[in-house]
Amino acid sequence: MRTATGHRLDAAWQALRLWLGATVLPAQCALCGMGCPEVLCSPCRAQYLTQGRPRCRQCANPLDDAARLCGRCVRQRPAYDATVTAFDYAAPVDQLLLQLKFGARLALAPLLAELLYVAIRQQQAWEAPQLLCPVPLGPARLAERGFNQALEVARPLARLLDVPLQPRLALRVRETRAQSGVAPQERQANLAHAFAIAPEHGALLQGCHVGIVxxxxxxxxxxxxxxxxxxxxxxxxxxxxxxxRTPPH
Structure with a gap:
């Protein structure tokens, strides 16, 4: 059994880790390791993050042509109406998200928000949402990680878009297993009844366009x-x- 002192030391270490991730600027590129004053060097940004591709307007899966919707969204429309993504979740740029999520490198969050903002600005006939809502973590996962990576991206994104952020609009009312560890055929059931809207914010949603981050x-x-x-x-x-966006296999 862990002692109270042990728990205090764990909490202190977690606080220090988050402070370092949020405040210490990198001395090297997060992808190639080359020394640079920014989070990402110009060559890596140009090589990996400036190549657009046709995507389904509803789910953002890559398309081979200029069709507006992929076959899956035509057959069965999801509950959301549009999706914008900055890049495919693939090597080497997936490291930016892995370093944020599992390495507590919170200094990457503004960069990721900026890349997403650029992708949003490139959308034709873009409809700005009236408020932003980050995907919430459950209490146990939040306590374990110490931060919600979706919220860390949503904060700078809300400032760039000039859209109000409602970080407590939605609640994860049922702890779920990480989707990455769930078989594909079980993922929808894993999330059944997992979310609810906070009662004190329910009035905000009447007739509203919500952006989920x-x-x-x-x-x-x-x-x-x-x-x-x-x-x-x-x-x-x-x-x-x-x-x-993870490309389909």
Missing amino acids: DDVMSSGHTVHALAAACKSAGATRVSILVVA
Whole structure:
């Protein structure tokens, strides 16, 4: 059994780790390791993060042509109405998200928000949401990690878009297993009834266009479940703003 002193030391170390991740500027590029005064060097940004590609307007999966929707969204529309992503979740740029999420390198969050903002500005006929909502973590996962990576991206993104942020709009009312550890055929059931809208914020959603912010979108079940909760509470449109999209296999 851990002692009270042990728990205090763990808390102190967690606080120090988060402070370092949030305040210490990197002396080298987060991808190639080359010395540079910014989080990402210009050559890596140009090589890995400036190549646009056609995507489904609803789920942001890559398309081979200029079609507006992929076959999956045509057959079965998800609860959300549009998705914008900055890049595919693939090597080497996936390291930016892994360093943020599992390395507590919070200084990467503004960079990721900026990349997402650039992708949003490139959308034709872009409809700005009226408020932003980060995908919430459950209490146990939040206590373990010490921060919500979706919220860390949503804060600077809200400033760039000049859209109000409501970090406590949605609640994760049921602890779920990480989707990455769940079989594909079980992922939708894993998130059933996982989200609810905070009662004190329910009035904000009446007739509202909500932007849901997350770090990575894979199967889409997480944002689908949260979008469905928003629409059940009165939202009329939900846009997904996600840093990276896992390409279909």
